[in-house]
Amino acid sequence: MLKIESLSKSYDKGKSFALRDVSFQLGEGDVFAIVGESGSGKTTLIRLIAGLETPDTGTIEINEKLVSSIKKNVAAEKRNIGFVFQEYALFPHLKLEENILYGISKLKNKKQRAKEVLELVGLSEMKDRYPHQLSGGQQQRVALARALAPNPSLLILDEPFSNLDAMLRAQLRNEIFRIIKQSGVTAIFVTHDTQDALAVADEILILQNGKLVQKDAAANLYTKPSSVYVASLFGNTIQLSKELQSAFECPLKTDCCHAIRNENIAINDECDYVTNATVLKKTFLGSGTQLLIKLDNGEHLTVVTKHTHIDERITIGFNSKDVLEFKE
Amino acid sequence: MTKHILIVLMALVLFSCKNETKNEDNSQESKEISQEINVYTHRHYEADQELFKRFEEQTGIKVNVINASADELIQKMTLEGDKSPADVLITVDAGRLHRAKTSGLLQPISSMILDSIIPSHLMDTDKNWFALTKRARVIAYAKDRIKPEDLSTYQDLTDVKWNNKILIRSSSNIYNQSLLASIIANEGEEKAKQWAESLVANMARSPKGNDRDQVKAVAAGEGDLAIVNTYYIGMLTNSENPEERKVAESIGIFFPNQETTGTHVNVSGAGVAKYAPNKDNAVKFIEFLVSEEAQEVFALSNFEYPVNSNVKVSETLKKWGSFTEDKLNLSLLGENNKKAVILFDEAGWK
Amino acid sequence: MKQAGSSDIFSIKNKLFRLKRDSNRWSIITLCVVFLIALPVLTIAFKLFNGPGESWTHIVKNLLGDYVSNSFYLLVVCSFLVFVFGVTTAWLVARYEFPFRKQLEWLLILPLAIPSYIVAYAYAGVFDYGGSLEVIQRFFGMEFTRVDVMNRFGLAFVLSISLFPYVYVSTRAFFLNQANNLLEASRMLGVGEIRTFFKLILPLARPAIVAGLILVLMEVLNDYGAAQYFGVNTFTTGIFRSWFSLEEPETAIYLSALLLLLVFSIILFEKWQRRKMQYSSGKTNNQSIYRKITNKRKQFLIFCIVITPVLFGFFIPVAQLIYWAVLTYSSVFHYEFLLLSVQTFSIAFITAAVTVILATLLIFSSRWNRIGFIKNLSKLGVLGYAIPGAVVAIGIMIPTLAIDRWLMDLIEKISGQSFGFIIHGTLFALVYAYAVRFLAVAYNPIESTTLKVSNAIPDASKTLGVGNFKTFFKIEYPLIKTGMLSAFILVFVDVLKELPLTLILKPFQVNTLAVKAFEYASDERVMEAAIPSLFIIFTAAIPVVFLNKLLVSK
Secondary structure (H helix, E strand, C coil), rough: EEEEEEEEEEEEECCCEEEEEEEEECCCCCCCECCCCCCCCHHHHHHHCCCCCCCEEEEEEEEEEEEEEECCCCCCHHCCEEEECCCCCCCCCCCCCHHHHHHHHHCCHHHHHHHHHHCCCCCHHHHHCCCCCHHHHHHHHHHHHHHHHCCCCCEEECCCCCCCCHHHHHHHHCCCCCCHHHHHEEEEEEEHHHHHHHHHCCCCEEEEECCEEEEEHHHHHCCCCCCCHHHEEEEEEEECCHHHHHHHHHCCCCEEEEEEHHHCEECCCCCCEEEEEEEEEEEECCCCEEEEEEECCCCCEEEEEEECCCCEEEEECHHHHHHHEEEE | CCHHHHHHHHHHHHHHHHHHHHHHHHHHHHCCHHHHHEECCCCHHHHHHHHHHHHHEEEEECCEEECCCCCHHHHHHHHHHHCCCCCCEEEEEEHHHHHHHHHHCCCCCCCHHHHCCCCCHEEECCCEEEEEEEEEEEEECCCCCCCHCCCCCCCHHHCCHHHCCCCCCCCCCCCHHHHHHHHHHHHHHHHHCCCCHHHHHHHHHCCCCCCCHHHHHHHHHCCCCCEEHHHHHHHHHHHCHHHHHHHHHHHECCCCCCCCECCCCCEEEEEEEECCCCCHHHHHHHHHHHHHCHHHHHHHHHHHEECCCCCCCHHHHHHHHCCCCCCCHHHHHHHHHHHHHHHHHHHCCC | CHHHHHHHCHHHHHHHHHHHCCCCHHHHHHHHHHHHHHHHHHHHHHHHHHHHCCCCHHHHCCCCHHHHHHHHHHHHEEEEEEHHHHHHHHHHHEEEECCHHHHHHCCCCHHCCCCCCHHHHHHHHHHCCCCCCHHHHHHCCCCCCCCCCHHHHHHHHHHHHHCCCCHHHHHHHHHHHHHHHHHHHHHHCCHHHHHHHHHHHHHHHHHHHHHHHHHHHEEEEEEHHHHHHHCCCHHHHHHHHHHHHCCCCHHHHHHHHHHHHHHHHHHHHHHHHHCCCCCCCCCCCCCCCCCCCCCCHHHHHHHHHHHHHHHHHHHHHHHHHHHHHHHHHHHHHHHHHHHHHHHHHHHHHHHHHHHHHHHHHHHHHHHCCCCHHHHHHHHHHHHHHHHHHHHHHHHHHHHHHHHHHHHHHHHHHHCCCCCCCCCCHHHHHHHHHHHHHHHHHHHHHHHHHHHHCHHHHHHHHHHHCHHHHHHHHHHHHHHHHHHHHHHHHHHHHHHHHHHHCHHHHHHCCCCCHHHHHHHHHHCCCCCCCHHHHHHHHHHHHHHHHHHHHHHHCC
């Protein structure tokens, strides 16, 4: 339903690229996450899709209709895309219901539709309140309801949970995506938090320095990351350097780069590759313990383990199936 | 919210309406050409308005007025060129009338009436403009400190005995420029420059304020002599402010150069615009302004000397006595004006 | 490969494609508005090619040094005084509770309502020989202590005291909106009140202070009446001198170009200074400032500090004017003044409306246009304020007369009848000229309130299917209308006071209070000018009080 081809956007007359030659396609009805560090171009990408900015080159098609190219630009207001802004961008001088009616003023049964979406987000009783009378989470849901009201063909959420505290976050995340799934709309959301992406996205796009580095289902991204960068986004990894490889006596291909996830390191356990080590320092983390280890060949390592009682001398190892392999 | 939009819209409507009506007025007026006259004037006195009204009543010709300084009016007429609606230009000094003439903004007028009433040195040599009233540039002295016998000429004021005693306003004032221009015309540039330099050396303070302020400073003892226009002393003498009347009482008026060239006079005058759409009315209008009836109004209400010799001066002016005026043709003031300004600057006269 | 791709993106052909794609009607509208406003300025700039008049070397040799040193002196001293008056009062009024605070809040704006040349005359009247001070001192049997105000410092003082409200208004708005959370944060860190003010509040308030200060400095450089009367030669008096006394408009235009250069360098210098330290102004904090209540003695002290500029900027000049008005009442007052007030009011109202609409149009159309350089071009719209009114008038007359001539010939050819000027000499030209001159006054408050509205708000509206224009009326207008109203009132007051433009461009039979006051004052009948001046102050005071209500109720 969304097709993007070699999309680029630069600032300062080409001095810096926010987005460089990005191409991908998205199917109908799924939830997509765009993940990347700040400055990776993810916000630029969704603003281009929404028509809030124009690309330097490349094309965007929505439902097989060309909306952006070097010669053409369909205005944002004609794209039928719902957009939930990071700071919600509720109209401060309008009541809740008026905020929602705003985008559907031409609809015949607009009152009915407003009531529906307000019920969907569970804020029916508050329709006469002003935005500043609501909590952050409530404002978030209003913004969602407002974006959903005109039945957009695509819903975009920009960092939807960044303004919420951790407790509220997980709860609201599930709530929001329950609503999105229920409405059946195709949704793209931008986040710098991989936990959010892993939790709710059917498919994840990874951006790095304005380039698309991987697009895959959540499970695949975790098990088969295309680069060290992608792997590190989804948890701590330990690069298997030549010295480490020799310490564990594991023969690996020399033309590749290898890493192992921290959670796949086993301590005092049977493994494919094992070596002896000394624990230099223990830091209690609550759910586990962080260890600073010195391998017998002199290499230092930091790992986290679930074990609570650790002696000074340990064995440490991993299985060959867990080794991640990247072509450099 | 809508209220504000309404206000804005109303303002817009009002705006456009006003313009339209204005335009219609203009076009209607231009159809009945003979019934009006457009006056660009630097004079903005009640007396003038009174006279314009009388003119309207007597002739049925409507007088439209634009008041601004003569410089701005000349600039305006220059830019408007042959389409200018101006019929008559009135200024309060001869220099600017001359400038208007040399810029080709005025036209010669042959009128028996004007020729017979106005002395020849008070009109342009080519009859492009005519004086309406006169003002003399005199010396106001502190009665308690200065004896009038010690005073003689403008030139005498450069004597060292007046060091730190003389008050006079900035050289950007046209009457100062005209005074220096008259000295240039009478005695040449070199002498004029010396005069300006020596006068600057004798000044009691750096030039500031207007003519009234110079007189007040004499009364307060900041200096002993002030070079000022009779016109402003007249106003001071008849001020509503008792303090100012007291000031006027403490000073005496001296007409300088009685034995030589005569006291420098400047005039307020009028000329007919070169492209005047209502030339006949304009001539009629100027003739009216020098008539005895109009000159009496000028003389009585404004402390100016009438150009019409049949008309008596006001009581205030009469007290100062009669004097001999410099008969230099006033066109020369205009011709030498720019030179005077440059001399002032070179002499360091602020 | 990527490198090749990026160079391809910026090929001329692709740039043109994008230019075509990104140009919309708003780009054209922006260009039109900028052209309209910049036309007089460009006309004057074009005249520079004719070279200066023959007296240029004379001016450079004998006068320029004086102009430069006096203008710089005024800039420095006025900046200092205006800063002291404006910022202290803004801070005290925003931060402390003390007797008559509410009244003083709007009284502090009122000095704006008096034309500065009238303030100059009033001060001269107070300190004059036989002036009010002498009369009062004599009444109490005291020795007359003469203070000479008619000098450089006196001029700087008079200009500062009548113009400081520009800084007061902009700075107070900042303090009311932003200062509370800063204060709290600072107190948490255990930093004292005074140190917080100097270390934190003042640097952060800088953009607000500077916005007001630049308006003040432009007015200072532009002042003619007061400088002329006090005998201080500045660029502007020099412009008039070379134009009128030396009869060389070309030289005057050269001088105004120099003046313009001076103004630009001030603005650029400030921008460059500020670039070194990027502040984000943050979001508007709805929480109003918490006012401190101190002990009685301190309250009295604060009251005394705050009332001082009001006393000097408003009460003293107004008292002097009232005294003169009483003396001249019988000879000057005429019911015609009421009519004149209504006429002046309508002109100011229309002009303010037109200027605010133009400024808003310029700000928003340049936002809605997607071409970068046109966006930058829109900044040119504020040029008019830097140029003396009389020079703007010339810049207006040349093009409007050219159009008129063309139209007149055309009409004559078609209808065989001749008509008068259609634009020139009508209210249209006058309002146009005012708009050119005062666009900057309207532009600043509107732009600053617009910047307070997050970009996401109009973006949200667009993604909800509503176009730019409708978004403006439904969303942005309600959020920025306070800014638009304060812009309206500032322009309104400025038009009431405006003189040189009005004198040159006003139509027959149209008159304003300022012109009336000038007619008396230019004829050395300063006392008689008091009544029309008081009418100006009264007409201006109404919206000024209204402006304050607006700023506070926000």
